[in-house]
Amino acid sequence: MTDDIRARVQAVLPGLRRDLEDLVRIESVSADPARHDEVRRSAAAVADLFRAESFDRVDIVSVEGGLPAVIAHKAGPAGAPTVLLYAHHDVQPENDHADWDSPPFEPTERGDRLYGRGAADDKAGIAAHLGALRVFGDDLPVSVTMFIEGEEEIGSETLSDLLTTYQERLKADVIVIADSGNWDIGVPALTTSLRGLVRLDVEVRTLTHAVHSGMWGGLVPDAVMTLARVLATLHDDAGNVAIEGLHSGPAADVEYPEERLRAESGAAPGIEWIGTGSTVERLWTRPALSITGLDAPKVAGASNTLVPAARARISMRIAPGDTTENALACLVRHLEAHVPWGATLTTTVVDTGEATQIDATGPAYDAARAAFTEAWDGTEPVDMGVGGSIPFIAEFLDAFPEASVLVTGVEDPDTRAHGANEGLHLAEFERVVLAEALLLRNLAS
Incomplete structure (x- = not known):
């Protein structure tokens, strides 16, 4: 039976590759209002793919203020479980085309990869679902509902409303979310934890207006120096987050080799790692805090004046088991306790996402x-954490508490999702399609 499914995967791959390339050519950048028509065109193209597979019902749906999603259903045998297959058809902005080795919206094969924006994240997720279904044709072992979202890359702003509005149509026994990745080329993974996110803008003000640094320096603190002192309190000398009250937890016993870690992280030569504990704990199950932006005068053209106000954006990843409510309260309390010299501190929440x-x-x-082990020729999947955040997974868990939620994906450590030269490893993609087909077969029994 497995050999037969392998042969069918081989048979459907050429057409599947063509369909994926056609999707990549659509510039469905949800963050760009000027390309929202492209997002709508992408949804229509996805819907057409499902109609071509004789789905019982295919609808392009949205709620007020939202971008289009696609919901489709295909019935399996009577009494068989229902499996919801999720992916998203919107993509990240491509940014500077000069950083790409080939046009970002023209799928290009080089070596063992297919390059293009969305070639992996997450149009390959759509293609993987489609490939698994094509393996079975009209003899599906389970009933399948497809849910292809159109605004994941802008925070799934209306997903909660979609889940509420279409809850009856989306009910399932098992939910497969294809928006993560595998541990390495040749090593599959199931994602079992993701950190949450709290982003906060903090402003420090020491003056009502700028004044001459020679006249007032040494008496009046400038805002940049004051903000720097506040930010320096957020980590201890080892680089651990020094905010009291945040949750930390254990991680899976997975080895992350130093050579691979340096290659994948892009760390500059000689840089030392921050924090204590195992590598995967620091990346997956402990809080992390970064300063991702600063508002202060540029060095070029800076005058000899004391800066009255300075601002920073704090991006804090919170550990599984913590809540954004607790983490935000701990962060603000820490900032307020450590602002020096009577400076005025103002905080503004940018956004949050649950772990x-x-x-x-x-x-x-x-x-x-069992399906992954078969597809990867005996290599068992790793239970993997992800340091980044996919807050919508928590929404699925809340909306469908009785369902089993499996988080899978097509990405690998060198996919470069969200960056230039995003690429899909073609041999791994074939294994992903095979694994999902085997999963559908296994779920039927």
Whole structure:
């Protein structure tokens, strides 16, 4: 049976590749209002793909203020479980085309990869779902609902409303979210935890207006110096986050080799790692805090004046098991306690996203692990954490508490999702399609 499914995967791959390339050519950048027509064109193209597979019902849907998603359903045998397959058809901005080795919206094969914006994240997720279904044709072992979102790259702003509005149509026994990745080329993974996110803008003010640094320096603190002192309190000398009250937890016992870590992180030569504890704990199950932006005068053209106000954007990843409410309160309390010299501190929440911890036990996960092990020729999947945030997964867990949620994906450590030269490893993509087909077969029993 497995050999037969392998042969069918081989048979559907050429057409699947053509369909993926056609999707990549659509500039469905949800963050760019000027290209929202392209997002709508992308949704229409996805819907047409499902109609061509004789789905019972295919609809392009949205709620007020939202971009289009696609919901489609295809019935399996009576009494078979229903599996919801999720991916998203919107993509990140491509940014400077000069950073790409080939045009970002013209899929290009080089070596073992297919390059293009969305070639992996996440139009390959759509293609993987489609490929698994084509393996079975009209003899699906389970009933399938497709849910292809159109605004994941802008924070899934209306997803909660979509889940509420279409809850009956989206109900499923198992939900497969294809928006993550694998541990390495040749090593599959199931994502079982993701950190949450709190972003906060902090402003420090020491003057009502700029004044001469010679006349007042040495008496009046400038805002840049004051802000620097505040920010320096956020980590201890080892680089651990020094905010009291945040949650930390253990991580899976996974080795992350130093050579690979340096290659994948882009760390400059000689840089030392921050924090203490195992590498994967620091990346997956402990809080992390970065300063991602500063508002202060540029060095070029700076005058000899004391700066009255300075601002920074704080991006804090919170550990699974913590909440954004707790983390935000701890962060603000820390900032307020450490602002020196009577300076005025103002904080503004940018956005938040909850962390996710998935109970990766039960029949659905057993079926997935068996499918992945077969597809990767005996290599068992790693239970992987992700340091980044996919807040919508928590929304699925809340909306469908009885469903088993499996987080899978097509990405690998060198996919470069969101960056220039995003690429899909073609051999791994074939394994992903095979694994999902085997999963659908396993879930039927």
